[in-house]
Amino acid sequence: PHIHRQVPLDFQGRRLTFATALDLFSSHKVDVGTRMLLRSVEPVLAGHAEAARVLDLGCGYGALGVALATLPIVASALLLDRDALALDFARFNAKQNGVLDRVTATASLGVDAVAQGNRYNLVVANVPGKAGEVVITSMLLGALGVLRPGGLVAIVVIEPIRTLVADMLARSDIEVTLRRDSADYSIFHYRPAADATFPPPDDSFAAGV
Numbered sequence: 001p002h003i004h005r006q007v008p009l010d011f012q013g014r015r016l017t018f019a020t021a022l023d024l025f026s027s028h029k030v031d032v033g034t035r036m037l038l039r040s041v042e043p044v045l046a047g048h049a050e051a052a053r054v055l056d057l058g059c060g061y062g063a064l065g066v067a068l069a070t071l072p073i074v075a076s077a078l079l080l081d082r083d084a085l086a087l088d089f090a091r092f093n094a095k096q097n098g099v100l101d102r103v104t105a106t107a108s109l110g111v112d113a114v115a116q117g118n119r120y121n122l123v124v125a126n127v128p129g130k131a132g133e134v135v136i137t138s139m140l141l142g143a144l145g146v147l148r149p150g151g152l153v154a155i156v157v158i159e160p161i162r163t164l165v166a167d168m169l170a171r172s173d174i175e176v177t178l179r180r181d182s183a184d185y186s187i188f189h190y191r192p193a194a195d196a197t198f199p200p201p202d203d204s205f206a207a208g209v
Contacts, residue, residue, distance in 0.1 A: 056068070056123075110201065125139060
């Protein structure tokens, strides 16, 4: 009863459809930033020799995680969000796009719900522009703590927080492998620098998120 509309997304030769709710981000269409981020990670996943595990951080109604789960190279996708309505829609969209067997949608602040020892080849996020510096820092650095060796974090941010995010990632222990800017959005791909390690992040409440 909460469905506002069904919005389309053409991805890898398939027409995907996402049910949306008015209370969720980008309810009228899949936003441009999400489309840009998906295009940027397609070649990354295409180069994988083994099945990939994907984490969608702040998944909303599931546009990123569900779309990526349709790729044959993706073995599983974990979708995390703090919003119960978003998770209901993410599960619904996984089912209607035929990938419910590969998708798990779970309530979480940051990566708190990631089971100890679980690691991912790719972490994706459409970073909320109004979340605040503490939350954004937690998302960006927390994602590094749940990567597999050789894994990658890929994010999209809106222009008002572009400089903030670039400054956060300008660290000697982080390697930015791609930055792509448009007038309104920026894509960043990054991973731990050579010989750098990031431990699993602290509990989000304890970290002040």
